[in-house]
Amino acid sequence: MDSVKPGCSKGNMDKMDVEKELTNKFLSGEMSFAEYSSEWYGGDDEEEAEDPNKVSDDESRPSLPQVEKIGQRRRKLTRLSPVLLGLMGEANLRFVRGDKDMAEKMCHEIIKQIPTAPEPYQTLAQIYEHDAEKSLQFSLLAAHLSPSDANEWLRLAAISKERSDVKQEMICYTQAIKAEPFNFEIHMKRLDLLTSLEEIKYPLNTLNVTRVKCYHKIVTCLPATEGEIIMKYAKMAATIYHNNRELERATAVLDAAYKKCSLLFSLEDINIFLELLITQKQYQACIEVFVSNLGIVIEAEIQTVKNSSDEIEEHTNYINCTIPCNLPIDLKSKLLICFIHLGAISLVETLLTDFLTNDVEKAGDLYMDIEEAFSCVGHHELAMKLLEPLIKNTSFDLGAVWLKHAECLYNLGRLDDAVESYYKVLKHAPQHPTARRKLYAILEQKGRIDEALDILQQDYNYVVSAKLLLDHCQELKKHNKILKYLEVGEALLSKTFPRYRHQEELSIACKTKGGIDLIHEFRKMRGENPYHEDDLHFDEEESFKLTPQEEWNFFKELLGIANDHKQYFTMQRLCFGALMSKALTSHRIDIDFYCLQACILSNDHHTAMRFIRDFTHKYPGPSSWNLLNLVIGSVDDTAHIKFLSRLFQKDSHIVRHLFLGNNFLTSGRYLVALKYFLEYHDQCREPLSAFLISVTIMIMAAQRTVDKHHNLILQGLSYLSTYKQLRKCDQEAYYNMGRVYHMLSLNNLAVEYYEKALSCAPIAKCEQHGVIDLTRETAYNLYLLYKDHSPEIARKYMFKYLVI
Incomplete structure (x- = not known):
């Protein structure tokens, strides 16, 4: 079992071990003081308000947690036991007398037992005065373990500044502020340091301290007597937070300033504060500001009601409100908004009559704010009272206003009027996705399907919504508009599927995976616009995108539709685009094969050759060779002969002779072709090779x-x-023999073998392709033989075999 010292828990012993380990790493130079400090504090939140009464009281600070999180909190000052305290006194006495070695040994003994006591480090700092580096390390440790001495932290900050240790200097100022949060001068020193660092473009993100955090700290730390300073920095912090869209923090800093010096808030400051409180839905706090600072008199009563859980709770019922005549209209609108959200609808109706007497031209934006509050809580009839004056005013003939009007009408069940308003929205904002969706829903509900689907169609010359394209696809599929579904689906996938301008770009796509950026870089190198002129421009602010699995399933579905409807060029575009989709990188092998199929179906055999080459190298076998032969047979040039030689160079398969023989045959080099066919026939003795040899010799x-x-x-x-003996299929063999005699003008023999072919059974029966039969081809050749000399016999063959 592990031994534990008396009076120490296992957790405390583990904690002390970690503390000792960290201290040793710092003293040995393995970690900087910034890293050492971060292990304890974990990056303090500078905006967090601190209780001034607790700042200077070390005993009241929270104690260190267990080993898992030794940092993240203020340190607790460690007290020496009476025995160690006496030893510490003896060490100091030895140091004064000049016995530095013994004093140092005593200090290290104390550190060995309690590594978090500051006194031995203070003495060691004095002992090593001759060694500036060591002395600074011990001083930092002593200050860190007894952090309430602001002057000591300032002294260490000055030393760090001399040594150009920015991080250490910033930590010292931060700790000095924690020791004396009311000391404005220390706050300013830290801000001055930040300013100098900004001038030299120092990476401030490494310091865990920003200018706005310093402002916030000033607001939360200074006493109410420093009201002007608090207001100055509260406004500066709130402005930065607002610009960064950190509205919660902006509200918090103004709230801290308001609690300390509310009398210094101007009307403009109060207006901003109320605006932020409303964004945070703190309506009750807004009412308190109205009453205490703006002279609003409110009559209310407290009612006890049962909630949905049958629990009794208090509810404020607002009865009456008296508003000063000189209260600005924007503040009146905020008061109405707060009452609306607090459920005082009867009181709002009373106040609304007076508010509607204001000029719409000047107060239209405030009308919109109040309408939005009414709509938010479901009082659409009252919202209409604010919208009607707006739509009648030419200055507010805007898409946003008509959208609010249309939604309000829709919620009131006035669908016909809502349709008109939604069309007004699309007149002002033709690509508005929300208006199109809502209008589609109404038209579909009324049974006007074609008109509804047309509404979802976006103009591709403008910025388009990817989410609306997906909705359009789903509705087209729902109403069985398959070809239109294919068209819109291709437009949706174009967000991640590029369009190629020339073969060089396709070559890049074939050689790389998921690198659409490479295409754009290639175009820039050529001095071209990186984006295709026909590319759709998607809304960059829209966060919607298909997941990789959704994109893959959607791509395969569109590919199947294009194949079923023989839209082979669409298939080709989709497959080529998928090559460069980053989401489909894991499906690259399948995509390459789809590209090959699409090229073959669209008769683009030159591009198909690009893909079949890779397949035959990676997956040699009959399937790949059959596809290779299909593609080669359709390509006009003979450049692939060298490829075929290289293909079978490492693994010389017998099928090589067939490929090379066919290619030399089509290129007119008959002797070479015959050589390869004979070599193949010697080894395989197949009917095909015998037939090819016969054809080559006849040519x-x-x-x-x-x-x-x-x-x-x-x-x-x-x-x-x-060939006839090996083939063992009479109809095919007789037909081919008849063709050979036909070619040699030995017509009597040709007729004999054609007649034999007619009397034979079909070659085969296949479930997929039906009956494979050469009867019509044979009869047609007989018709050609007889038509000049025996037209009656020719006509007999025609009527018997060729008439459908």
Whole structure:
């Protein structure tokens, strides 16, 4: 079992071990004082208001937590026991007498037992006066462990400044402020340091102290007697917070100033304060400000009511309100807004009559604020009283006003009037997504489906909403408008799918994964606009986007629709765009195969060649080779011959002979082709190779530059006979033999084999492709043979086999 000293818990022992470890790391130079301090304090929140009565009372500070979080709180001053206190006195006495070695040993003994006591570090700092670095380290530790001495922290800040240690200097000022929060001069010294650092563009984010935090600290720390200073820095802090959209903190700093010096708040200050309180929904606090600072007299009564949980709670019922005549109208509007949210609707109706006498031209924005409050709590009829004057005024013939009017009408159930108002919104803001959705819902409810779907269609020449595009897709699918669904879906995916301008960009897409930025960089290098002229401009403020899985499923669905409706070029655009989508990087192998399929279907065989090359390298086998042969057979040039040689260079498969033989055959190099076909036939003895050899020899026999035509024809017929024996399919074999004799103008033999082919059964039956039969092809060839010399026989074949 672990031994524990008497009087110490296991948790305290662990804590002391961590404290000792941190102290040793600091003294050995493994960590700076800034890092050491952050382990204890964890980055204090400078805006947090502190109780002035607790600042100088070390005993009242919260104690250190357990090992998991040794920092994050103010330190508790560690007291030495009487025995160690006597030892400390002896150490100081030895130091005064000049026995520094013994004094140092005594200090280290105390540190060994209680590493968080400040006294031994103070003495060690004096002992090492000759070593400035050591002395500073011990002084910092002593101040850190007894942080209530502001002067000591200021002295250490001065030393840190001389050493150009900015972080350490800032920490010293921060600790000095905690020791004496009422000392305005220390606050100013810290602000001066920040100003000098800003001038040299020092990275302030590494200091955990910002200018606005310093302002906030001044407001929360200074006493109410320093009202002017508090107001000055409260306004500055509130302005910065407001600009950064930190409204909660802006409210907090003004609230702290208001509690200390409310009499110094001007009407403008109160107006801003009330505005912030309303944004934070602190309506009761607003009422208190109105009563205490603006001369508002309110008559109210407290009622006890049961809530939804059958619990008794108090409710304030506002009965009457007297408003001074000289109260500015914007403050009157804020008072009405507070009463609306506090449920005093009867009182608001009384006050609203007077408010509506104000000129709409001057107070229109305030009308809108009150209307928004009414709509928020569900009193749409009262909201209409404020909207009607606005829509009649030409200065407020705006999309935002008509939108409020339309929504109010919709909530009141006046759908026909709401439709008109929504159309007014789209007149002012044609791309407004909310108006389009609401108008669609009404028109769909009325059964005007086509008109409703047209409303969801955005103009792609302007900024578009991705979320509205998705809604449009869902509704088109719901009403079975499949082709339109494909069109809008492609527009939605264009947010992450690029459009290519030329083959170089497609080459980049094929070689990289999820790098649309590379395309833009490539265009910049060429001196082009990085964005395509037909690209959609999406709303950048809209946070909506499809998840990677949603985008993948949506892409596959659109691809299937395009394939079903033979929209092959759309398929190709979708597949090429998916190559550069960062969300679909994990599906790159599938996308490459889809690209190959789309290229083949759209007869873009040159681009298909780009993809099939990769597939044959990565996945060699019959499937890849069949696709390769399909693509090669449709490409006009012969540049792929070198590729084929390289493809089978490492793994020389027998199928290589077929590929090379076919390519040399189509390029007119018949002898080379014959060589490869013969090599293949020697090893495989397949009917295909025998047939190819026969065809090649027959073509050679037809050349004028070749001698011994008859010998070649006999050899060709011999391999054709071999083909017939190996093929074991009478209809196909007889048909091909008839074609060969037909080509050689041996018509009697051609007719004989054609007749044999007609008398044979079909080649095969397939569930997917039906019956595979050469009867019509055979009959047509017979028709060609007879039409000039025996038209009656030719007509017989035509009517028997060729008439549908």
